[in-house]
Amino acid sequence: MLFWYFVAGMCYTAEYQTIVGVDGQRAQIYCSYPPGKEENDKYFCRLHGFTCEDLIRTNTRNTWVTRGRVALLDNTRARVFTINISALSLEDSGKYWCGVDVSMRPDEITDVSLVWYICSGVDRWLLWFPRLLLW
Numbered sequence: 001m002l003f004w005y006f007v008a009g010m011c012y013t014a015e016y017q018t019i020v021g022v023d024g025q026r027a028q029i030y031c032s033y034p035p036g037k038e039e040n041d042k043y044f045c046r047l048h049g050f051t052c053e054d055l056i057r058t059n060t061r062n063t064w065v066t067r068g069r070v071a072l073l074d075n076t077r078a079r080v081f082t083i084n085i086s087a088l089s090l091e092d093s094g095k096y097w098c099g100v101d102v103s104m105r106p107d108e109i110t111d112v113s114l115v116w117y118i119c120s121g122v123d124r125w126l127l128w129f130p131r132l133l134l135w
Contacts, residue, residue, distance in 0.1 A: 021088040031098035038076040041101040
């Protein structure tokens with residue numbers, strides 16, 4: 001899905017993702033970018049009103065970079081960067097952006113909603129049950 005954002009007079013194009021996070025588990029987010037942006041910085045930030053606070057930002061390519069519970073891998077060959085957030089909790093739910101820093105132009109962003117889910121023992125079994133049927 002493609003959206004347009006108008007923030008501080010700049011227009012941002014965005015894809016939209018909803019990620020379901022399970023308490024205590026890891027969330028994995030994939031953000032693609034167009035050709036020609038392989039050398040640009042990649043970042044993952046959390047939206048607070050009209051600002052987006054960087055959780056991680058890097059210009060390192062094809063190697064995992066970690067900052068706290070957040071890790072980022074920029075796969076330049078596939079033009080996708082992967083973000084892992086470990087040990088999810090209720091406080092992690094909210095709106096995020098993963099983006100490609102483009103100087104003198106609007107950044108390429110993906111709008112991410114992280115929905116937190118409390119899982120009891122029965123719920124955990126139900127989440128894995130369809131996988132057991134495939135074995």
